[in-house]
Structure formats: structure tokens, C-alpha cells
Amino acid sequence: MIVRYEGRDCYEIVFSDSFSGLADKLDVLGFGHRRICVVTDSQVAPLYLEALGEQLSSLSGEHISHVFEAGEKNKQLSSIEQLYIRLTESRFDRHDLLIALGGGVVGDMTGFAAATYLRGISFIQVPTTVLAQSDSSIGGKTGVDLQGYKNMVGAFYMPRLVWMNASVLRSLDDRQFRAGFAEVIKHGFIKDAGFYRWLADHRTDITERRLPVLSEMLEKSCEIKRSVVEIDPKEQGERMLLNFGHTIGHAIEKAMDFSLLHGECVSLGMCAAAHISAARGLITGSDRDGIIRSLADFGLPVTFDRTDLFERIVAITHSDKKTDGGHVRFVLLRAVGDAFVSADVTDREMLAALEKMAS
Numbered sequence: 001m002i003v004r005y006e007g008r009d010c011y012e013i014v015f016s017d018s019f020s021g022l023a024d025k026l027d028v029l030g031f032g033h034r035r036i037c038v039v040t041d042s043q044v045a046p047l048y049l050e051a052l053g054e055q056l057s058s059l060s061g062e063h064i065s066h067v068f069e070a071g072e073k074n075k076q077l078s079s080i081e082q083l084y085i086r087l088t089e090s091r092f093d094r095h096d097l098l099i100a101l102g103g104g105v106v107g108d109m110t111g112f113a114a115a116t117y118l119r120g121i122s123f124i125q126v127p128t129t130v131l132a133q134s135d136s137s138i139g140g141k142t143g144v145d146l147q148g149y150k151n152m153v154g155a156f157y158m159p160r161l162v163w164m165n166a167s168v169l170r171s172l173d174d175r176q177f178r179a180g181f182a183e184v185i186k187h188g189f190i191k192d193a194g195f196y197r198w199l200a201d202h203r204t205d206i207t208e209r210r211l212p213v214l215s216e217m218l219e220k221s222c223e224i225k226r227s228v229v230e231i232d233p234k235e236q237g238e239r240m241l242l243n244f245g246h247t248i249g250h251a252i253e254k255a256m257d258f259s260l261l262h263g264e265c266v267s268l269g270m271c272a273a274a275h276i277s278a279a280r281g282l283i284t285g286s287d288r289d290g291i292i293r294s295l296a297d298f299g300l301p302v303t304f305d306r307t308d309l310f311e312r313i314v315a316i317t318h319s320d321k322k323t324d325g326g327h328v329r330f331v332l333l334r335a336v337g338d339a340f341v342s343a344d345v346t347d348r349e350m351l352a353a354l355e356k357m358a359s
């Protein structure tokens with residue numbers, strides 16, 4: 001699958017169940033003799049660094065690795081500085097390559113370092129979580145958090161290649177695996193009712209992590225994300241639809257002090273959006289119930305009983321960086337597969353939706 005950017009073919013997404021063939025691709029892209037730094041985290045390194053290194057051994061350049069401490073709390077500028085120092089000491093120049101081997105945290109940080117080191121060095125994505133393979137590795141958003149504010153500093157910077165090895169998803173723990181599905185199902189909700197039905201039909205194979213089905217699912221999910229980011233790479237219109245579930249989702253994430261995973265919060269946010277869409281008469285009650293049931297079927301949370309936090313959650317939605325002149329931009333559904341951005345969702349509607357989720 002080829003992703004286009006600014007009117008031209010920009011990078012390829014390869015769907016595979018191993019790393020084999022990656023070195024040949026890098027050679028074709030002109031990195032066969034270049035220095036390569038594999039950037040990964042402390043949890044992924046013992047699992048896949050060696051296998052990836054073996055692949056690279058057929059290339060003749062010097063190869064090093066740089067390992068961050070795993071976890072969102074390390075997605076910050078000081079970690080990036082350590083990487084800059086490593087690259088400088090290893091004399092990396094702008095023709096060399098970074099490889100992001102890991103989840104969204106590693107991908108976002110490596111991409112940001114690549115965008116800024118020497119004003120831009122090439123990087124590729126080798127995503128290893130469901131979230132990273134279905135969402136964060138595509139579209140060129142990179143960045144770090146700043147004092148608890150997520151993704152406050154960043155850049156749009158495109159990878160040269162995305163290599164999806166579906167087999168690495170087998171080592172994810174169950175909670176991480178399930179949470180990633182929020183973004184996958186989201187793609188069906190906003191753009192493609194057929195994909196939503198396909199997911200329901202293949203749920204057992206998917207949750208049992210059967211490889212051909214996982215690969216097929218990722219390909220379908222990426223196709224939807226590709227089509228959205230190609231139309232609107234810098235989030236001025238269409239790309240906002242990808243924020244379905246994220247207005248209340250982000251607010252819950254923050255109100256809960258990041259004790260829930262991102263995908264779990266997005267699931268709750270999508271339930272809230274479904275409640276508001278139904279309350280406005282945009283979708284039927286049975287559509288709303290179907291949306292909520294499908295999230296629950298994939299093991300995602302659909303109820304939230306922290307009534308003590310509701311007011312705070314609504315207040316936080318107003319400080320989200322995706323507001324428009326003070327109005328919260330909220331993605332609603334006209335139907336499953338047909339989302340739109342609304343700027344007039346009221347605090348009262350959000351509270352009513354949260355209250356429905358508490359029961």
C-alpha cells in the first residue's frame with residue numbers, strides 16, 4: 001500500500017508476518033551502506049532487537065541501537081536529547097537512518113527526533129502494538145508530551161517506509177492487545193460500515209490472534225486511515241474525524257491520571273459520542289446499542305461509574321488543544337460509517353451521555 005503526501009507517492013506500508021525482506025527494502029531505498037540506529041524501548045528490545053538486527057546484518061553500514069525506558073512518562077524532550085547525543089557521538093549525518101521499533105511512544109519520539117536532528121534525517125516505522133500498526137505509524141504525526149500535556153511539541157514528518165510485522169502482536173499482553181482495537185473499530189465507525197461488520201464476523205479469529213486474519217484486519221484498517229490522511233494530512237478538515245471518541249476519551253484519560261490505557265478511554269469516548277448522536281436523533285437507539293455491544297465484545301470498557309469526575313471531565317474537554325475558538329469540536333455519527341464534526345455539543349449533552357454510561 002502506498003501513501004501519498006503533497007500530491008506524490010511518499011511511502012510504502014508493507015504487511016508481513018516477519019521481518020524478512022526488510023533489509024532488501026532498505027537497500028532499494030538507498031540505505032544499504034548507511035549508518036542505521038534502531039530506536040526501541042526496554043520492553044521491546046529483549047523481544048525483537050536481535051531478530052531485527054539479524055535482518056540488518058546483510059547490509060554493509062554500521063548499525064547501532066538506542067533503548068528508551070518503556071512508558072508514556074518517558075515520552076519527553078529529555079529522552080529525545082539523549083538520542084540526539086547518541087547520534088552525534090556516532091557521527092550520524094542527514095543521509096543515515098533511524099528505525100522506530102516499538103509502539104506509539106517509540107514511533108512518536110523517533111519520528112520527532114528524525115524531524116529535528118540536523119533539521120531532518122530519514123526514519124522508518126516498524127510498529128509493534130495494535131495501536132501503532134493500525135494508527136500511529138501512519139500519517140506522519142510525531143511528538144512528545146510536555147509537563148503532562150500530551151503531544152504538545154511535535155512535527156508532521158513522514159516516514160520512508162512502514163513495516164508491519166503482524167506476528168509481533170502475539171507477545172502483547174491482553175490488555176494492550178484489546179485496547180488497540182478501539183482505534184481499529186473507530187475506523188469502521190467513522191468511514192466504513194462494511195469494515196465494522198467484517199470485524200464483527202471475524203471477532204473470534206482476531207481475538208485469538210490468528211495471523212492471516214490479523215494481517216487482513218490491519219490492511220483494511222490502514223486503508224481507511226490512509227484515505228483520510230491523504231485528503232487532509234495536516235488536520236484541517238477530514239482528518240478531524242479520526243478524533244471520534246477522543247474529546248471525552250482524552251478528558252477521561254487525564255481525569256483518571258493516565259491510569260487507563262488510551263484505547264480504553266477512546267472506547268468510553270466513543271460510547272459517549274454514540275449516546276449524544278442517538279439523543280440528537282441522528283442514529284437510532286439500536287445503532288447506538290450495536291456500537292456499544294461491539295466495543296464490549298472486543299473486551300473494551302463501555303461503562304464508567306466515576307460520577308465524581310463527570311464535571312471535571314467536561315471541563316477538561318474545553319482545554320483540549322483541538323478546540324475551535326472555545327467551542328469543543330466533537331465528532332458525531334449520522335450513521336455507522338458516516339461521521340461529521342460538530343461545534344455545538346453542549347456541556348449538558350456531554351454530562352447526560354456520561355450519566356447514561358454510569359448505569
Ligand SMILES: NC(=O)c1ccc[n+]([C@@H]2O[C@H](COP(=O)([O-])OP(=O)(O)OC[C@H]3O[C@@H](n4cnc5c(N)ncnc54)[C@H](O)[C@@H]3O)[C@@H](O)[C@H]2O)c1
Pocket residue numbers: 041042043044047070071072075102103104105106108128129130131132135136137138139140141142150151168169170171172173176262
Ligand atoms: N502519531 C500518531 O498519529 C498517534 C496516534 C495515536 C496514538 N499516538 C501515541 O501513541 C502512544 C501510545 O502507543 P502504544 O499504545 O503503542 O503505547 P506504547 O508504545 O507505550 O506501548 C505499550 C506497551 O507495550 C510494550 N510493547 C510494545 N510492543 C510490544 C510487543 N510486540 N510485545 C510486548 N510488549 C510490547 C511497550 O514496551 C509498552 O510498555 C501515545 O503516546 C499516543 O500519544 C500517536
Ligand SMILES: [Zn+2]
Pocket residue numbers: 183246262266
Ligand atoms: Zn487515539
